[in-house]
Amino acid sequence: xxxxxxxxxxxxxxxxxxxxxxxxxxxxxxxxxxxxxxxxxxxxxxxxxxxxxxxxxxxxxxxxxxxxxxxxxxxxxxxxxxxxxxxxxxxxxxxxxxxxxxxxxxxxxxxxxxxxxxxxxxxxxxxxxxxxxxxxxxxxxxxxxxxxxxxxxxxxxxxxxxxxxxxxxxxx
Amino acid sequence: xxxxxxxxxxxxxxxxxxxxxxxxxxxxxxxxxxxxxxxxxxxxxxxxxxxxxxxxxxxxxxxxxxxxxxxxxxxxxxxxxxxxxxxxxxxxxxxxxxxxxxxxxxxxxxxxxxxxxxxxxxxxxxxxxxxxxxxxxxxxxxxxxxxxxxxxxxxxxxxxxxxxxxxxxxxxxxxxxxxxxxxxxxxxxxxxxxxxxxxxxxxxxxxxxxxxxxxxxxxxxxxxxxxxxxxxxxxxxxxxxxxxxxxxxxxxxxxxxxxxxxxxxxxxxxxxxxxxxxxxxxxxxxxxxxxxxxxxxxxxxxxxxxxxxxxxxxxxxxxxxxxxxxxxxxxxxxxxxxxxxxxxxxxxxxxxxxxxxxxxxxxxxxxxxxxxxxxxxxxxxxxxxxxxxxxxxxxxxxxxxxxxxxxxxxxxxxxxxxxxxxxxxxxxxxxxxxxxxxxxxxxxxxxxxxxxxxxxxxxxxxxxxxxxxxxxxxxxxxxxxxxxxxxxxxxxxxxxxxxxxxxxxxxxxxxxxxxxxxxxxxxxxxxxxxxxxxxxxxxxxxxxxxxxxxxxxxxxxxxxxxxxxxxxxxxxxxxxx
Numbered sequence: 001x002x003x004x005x006x007x008x009x010x011x012x013x014x015x016x017x018x019x020x021x022x023x024x025x026x027x028x029x030x031x032x033x034x035x036x037x038x039x040x041x042x043x044x045x046x047x048x049x050x051x052x053x054x055x056x057x058x059x060x061x062x063x064x065x066x067x068x069x070x071x072x073x074x075x076x077x078x079x080x081x082x083x084x085x086x087x088x089x090x091x092x093x094x095x096x097x098x099x100x101x102x103x104x105x106x107x108x109x110x111x112x113x114x115x116x117x118x119x120x121x122x123x124x125x126x127x128x129x130x131x132x133x134x135x136x137x138x139x140x141x142x143x144x145x146x147x148x149x150x151x152x153x154x155x156x157x158x159x160x161x162x163x164x165x166x167x168x169x170x171x172x
Numbered sequence: 173x174x175x176x177x178x179x180x181x182x183x184x185x186x187x188x189x190x191x192x193x194x195x196x197x198x199x200x201x202x203x204x205x206x207x208x209x210x211x212x213x214x215x216x217x218x219x220x221x222x223x224x225x226x227x228x229x230x231x232x233x234x235x236x237x238x239x240x241x242x243x244x245x246x247x248x249x250x251x252x253x254x255x256x257x258x259x260x261x262x263x264x265x266x267x268x269x270x271x272x273x274x275x276x277x278x279x280x281x282x283x284x285x286x287x288x289x290x291x292x293x294x295x296x297x298x299x300x301x302x303x304x305x306x307x308x309x310x311x312x313x314x315x316x317x318x319x320x321x322x323x324x325x326x327x328x329x330x331x332x333x334x335x336x337x338x339x340x341x342x343x344x345x346x347x348x349x350x351x352x353x354x355x356x357x358x359x360x361x362x363x364x365x366x367x368x369x370x371x372x373x374x375x376x377x378x379x380x381x382x383x384x385x386x387x388x389x390x391x392x393x394x395x396x397x398x399x400x401x402x403x404x405x406x407x408x409x410x411x412x413x414x415x416x417x418x419x420x421x422x423x424x425x426x427x428x429x430x431x432x433x434x435x436x437x438x439x440x441x442x443x444x445x446x447x448x449x450x451x452x453x454x455x456x457x458x459x460x461x462x463x464x465x466x467x468x469x470x471x472x473x474x475x476x477x478x479x480x481x482x483x484x485x486x487x488x489x490x491x492x493x494x495x496x497x498x499x500x501x502x503x504x505x506x507x508x509x510x511x512x513x514x515x516x517x518x519x520x521x522x523x524x525x526x527x528x529x530x531x532x533x534x535x536x537x538x539x540x541x542x543x544x545x546x547x548x549x550x551x552x553x554x555x556x557x558x559x560x561x562x563x564x565x566x567x568x569x570x571x572x573x574x575x576x577x578x579x580x581x582x583x584x585x586x587x588x589x590x591x592x593x594x595x596x597x598x599x600x601x602x603x604x605x606x607x608x609x610x611x612x613x614x615x616x617x618x619x620x621x622x623x624x625x626x627x628x629x630x631x632x633x634x635x636x637x638x639x640x641x642x643x644x645x646x647x648x649x650x651x652x653x654x655x656x657x658x659x660x661x662x663x664x665x666x667x668x669x670x671x672x673x674x675x676x677x678x679x680x681x682x683x684x685x686x687x688x689x690x691x692x693x694x695x696x697x698x699x700x701x702x703x704x705x706x707x708x709x710x711x712x713x714x715x716x717x718x719x720x721x722x723x724x725x726x727x728x729x730x731x732x733x734x735x736x737x738x739x740x741x742x743x744x745x746x747x748x749x
Binding site for chain 2: 013016020024062069071072073074
């Protein structure tokens with residue numbers, strides 16, 4: 001079985017220590033977490049972990065089984081990239097002078113469908129959402145001009161098919 | 173709980189009483205039916221011990237001589253009684269000493285609640301004296317854990333802890349309680365936990381899967397049952413017996429499943445796994461249907477998965493969905509409690525016999541008997557064997573004893589040759605392989621089943637890992653029988669060194685103290701034998717004793733355990749020598 005990208009979605013209670021419990025399942029199997037995002041979900045009081053891992057289907061099946069077994073986890077799923085709509089977000093902080101001195105930067109922003117979220121005397125901040133390769137490309141384009149700070153979020157994703165998590169919760 | 177109710181009488185309708193967190197904890201334990209607990213005091217748990225002092229007429233606390241001993245005693249207690257074992261310790265080193273027992277209980281699905289004291293809430297994260305992150309440390313080895321930092325959390329969390337420990341696939345739970353939460357007072361009331369929103373302990377049996385499994389069983393020509401501890405945990409011993417008798421299917425057990433079906437039952441064909449019986453291992457690769465019940469296809473059971481039962485369809489009866497397709501692909505997975513699922517499938521099964529197929533097991537047994545078993549239990553050589561000691565214990569106990577074994581050669585021999593006539597009789601560290609398990613586990617087992625004879629079978633290595641628990645046997649006159657099979661070696665490692673490391677015996681020769689003198693130091697009646705002529709009479713004397721009894725048997729130093737599936741080999745490549 002070959003390694004591929006999987007997005008693991010975990011619906012859970014919002015409790016102290018659960019992140020440790022979930023990350024420990026990856027640790028025990030010596031599998032790296034490529035990205036991790038925790039947020040609220042479509043259901044009130046239910047949290048959602050979105051975890052990306054590069055592994056085999058055999059192992060992702062094993063991991064999801066172990067995650068779902070944790071007491072405070074309501075349901076866990078795994079999906080391939082083809083089964084999900086996914087993206088990441090990035091922020092670029094750049095010196096303000098460049099916005100006016102380097103015309104090309106404005107083109108980069110426009111071509112990448114990025115947004116300027118704030119402009120101050122010293123710096124401006126560009127936000128970009130998209131696939132990781134799109135963000136990487138924009139990073140490469142801006143790099144020659146000097147990036148003061150850069151940060152990229154973990155992947156967030158929704159599935160093309162229904163999650164059926166609400167139906168599961170109704171059973172309780 | 174009665175005390176609480178009594179106190180409540182004539183008061184308000186809220187049914188609460190204002191008490192400290194420590195006292196509340198005791199009421200929680202009493203409400204959960206806890207009678208005996210094992211532990212060791214220390215600074216951060218002292219308020220709870222102060223309450224234990226006041227409640228000693230209702231709740232027995234056994235002071236083990238090390239916190240690890242407390243966990244194994246709680247495990248032994250839980251395994252014989254089916255109740256939740258309870259261990260208690262202080263923060264820091266007290267808590268970290270619980271880790272081995274937690275890991276053991278986790279992998280062997282033993283219901284246990286461990287309570288640890290913790291530094292006061294305000295000191296958390298300051299590297300205070302005896303502060304350790306036991307929640308972080310115990311997370312991978314607990315079914316659930318929780319840190320209580322306010323007294324008012326105690327009733328709900330304790331109720332949840334017991335519910336989680338005992339329900340579904342059981343396991344260990346750790347509750348860490350900061351000192352302020354033990355001291356502070358609050359309005360206490362107790363309600364048992366019956367559900368947790370995010371936790372489904374027992375999957376609902378699926379009728380379609382049960383019918384599919386029944387069809388496979390009814391049409392199989394060479395079906396083979398392998399059961400595990402799921403039968404014992406699910407209280408499905410009667411259903412297993414009916415299944416085997418109705419269908420005529422030969423059935424074998426994993427080490428954790430031992431004793432769920434009478435050893436002498438004609439369709440009980442023995443143990444599977446690395447040192448299991450020859451027939452069940454070899455014929456795993458000849459059956460056309462493998463019916464796995466309440467077992468998890470551990471590598472010690474399957475050997476090389478690439479050549480494990482590849483010719484067979486597999487039905488997996490299992491309570492834990494995460495076990496299905498984890499190691500072995502199941503053609504049909506029947507999820508649920510074994511008692512429920514077997515109960516549902518029994519009416520769908522045809523009465524059957526598989527005599528020719530069963531005869532193959534008998535033929536293989538004869539080969540194993542002639543090459544191995546005969547020499548193990550009726551040896552003709554001069555030195556004593558471990559097998560003949562077990563056989564004498566069978567005879568002297570009429571197959572009724574609880575056998576608590578440690579880890580290593582003696583464990584494999586005990587599991588191979590001990591005869592069981594009732595369930596919950598084989599207490600051993602199966603998954604984790606924890607040396608030092610047996611002595612404290614035997615103490616717990618005896619206290620969990622006072623009416624039963626409990627015999628601990630221990631090697632000279634493992635015995636010295638928890639030998640301090642002789643202090644508990646001495647103090648409480650726990651009438652366990654301790655048999656140390658002394659081969660002056662770490663025998664199983666020595667066996668591997670002989671077979672796989674060209675006889676380089678690195679650190680496996682044991683230079684032992686005088687075990688008899690040590691036992692006598694604890695006022696335990698003690699004997700040592702090294703000759704066959706003394707074996708029967710001494711074992712009879714030991715079994716007849718109503719007191720604790722220590723017996724050291726000097727056995728052959730370099731015996732090996734066979735059959736053996738070398739690590740990573742196929743079950744059909746089992747070695748007879």
